[in-house]
Amino acid sequence: METCISDKATKTELEHIAQILAQREANKPTFESFEYCEECGEEIPEKRRQFSKGITRCVDCQSIVDIKNKGVIRR
Numbered sequence: 001m002e003t004c005i006s007d008k009a010t011k012t013e014l015e016h017i018a019q020i021l022a023q024r025e026a027n028k029p030t031f032e033s034f035e036y037c038e039e040c041g042e043e044i045p046e047k048r049r050q051f052s053k054g055i056t057r058c059v060d061c062q063s064i065v066d067i068k069n070k071g072v073i074r075r
């Protein structure tokens with residue numbers, strides 16, 4: 001009996017971890033980067049687009065967003 005219960009618990013835990021990992025994977029930007037910046041419409045250099053997936057802004061706009069995000073998240 002004891003073994004059965006712990007087995008169940010372990011399975012649930014593993015399922016939970018698998019779920020978290022799947023969620024993390026889903027949150028990763030996997031879509032192709034935008035050709036043009038969504039903020040200012042400036043063309044995003046191909047090198048930048050190839051560097052990372054899911055880029056939607058040019059360097060200037062991204063740095064502004066990063067600064068804004070840093071301002072919001074206070075640690």
Ligand SMILES: [Zn+2]
Pocket residue numbers: 037038039040041042057058059060061062
């Ligand atoms: Zn831009």
